[in-house]
Amino acid sequence: MTRRTGRRPGNPDTREAILDAARTAFAERGFDASSIRAIAAIAGVDPALVHHYFGSKDQLFLAAMNFPVDPGEMLPKVLAGDRDGLGERLVRTFLAVWDSPAGSAAQALLRSAVSNEWTARLLRDFVTTQMLRRVLDHLEVDPAQLPLRGSLVATQLIGLAMIRHIVRMEPVASADPETLVAAIGPTIQRYLTGPLPS
Amino acid sequence: MTRRTGRRPGNPDTREAILDAARTAFAERGFDASSIRAIAAIAGVDPALVHHYFGSKDQLFLAAMNFPVDPGEMLPKVLAGDRDGLGERLVRTFLAVWDSPAGSAAQALLRSAVSNEWTARLLRDFVTTQMLRRVLDHLEVDPAQLPLRGSLVATQLIGLAMIRHIVRMEPVASADPETLVAAIGPTIQRYLTGPLPS
DNA sequence: GTCTATATTCCGATAGAC
């Protein structure tokens, strides 16, 4: 994977190679189905080295998820601008993250959360405290409705990620991002600021 | 969530007990994480009996998915009535199926599809040919847009199932069905018959 | 029909030599 600058014998970026291999494996097959032995094979190192650097499989997963995806950096650009375009900007940013290097971490998290309660908790916490909370805090709506609005947004965004990146159902899987922004943006907008059943 | 029947061992419907246990296990943990040994333990039978009746784990999964959920029976009631209420009726029926005994099969299929390409194919085929196709065939819209409309509907419905039944994020996870029908119905309606980006 | 025994493979984790 990583064939970075020619450091050779007793390679000190073995650790990065392992992290990179872990992200790839976790993204493609989820936490449970990714074995440390397989990750070591992808990285081209001995399986015992993985334990040496990261201690356990759980800690390796956490280290692999600790990616430079900083919602505090992306979201201000989503929140800036007119309120009516909030839905479209949120979908656009969401799709961009999934197509970026950080997308493999997101894919790994979503894929793992389905069959592993521990990682499902990680996903829930990330979505609620990192993604939704900052957006919801800027809305001028009944605060009592915020949790429902937030989890409705989650249904549409997680569903979009599932169909586009996990289940890969066409044509959404290969659609141009702006097509999806135009189609799904209004849905997010309505969940955020539109009328809701009391 | 399915109830275990607690069938008596050593009687002739051991086969049904195994099928029931398999649906429970596959729904709770997905295909890969459900071992034949665990299924046999739930059913209170010997693991070798599972092989005896079903041959392989794959065939057991197929047999467990072959549930009396007949879209040809549910969907006519969805399609009848005014076209403007189609979205809400579809969401209402979708939620009802997931809360019925067939819901465990649906949950098993969704949970397995995430980390197993073979079952992902089953899910794709079921959604497209059994669920969406019959609804889409009754729409009076540009036929060229039907695939996109269908997979947009899939993003919202699969996402709803993910948040409500798999990731279990509140308040959607515990919300009254009619609340979700009122909130999400208009989304489905717009994906089916509303304006779309060309 | 049911179960014992086993073949084969793989897992996470550890101990310790070089």
Next chain:
DNA sequence: GTCTATCGGAATATAGAC
């Protein structure tokens, strides 16, 4: 820092005795 060897466990699947 790296690797060999191994422990303890669990998996699918098969062969064959009652």
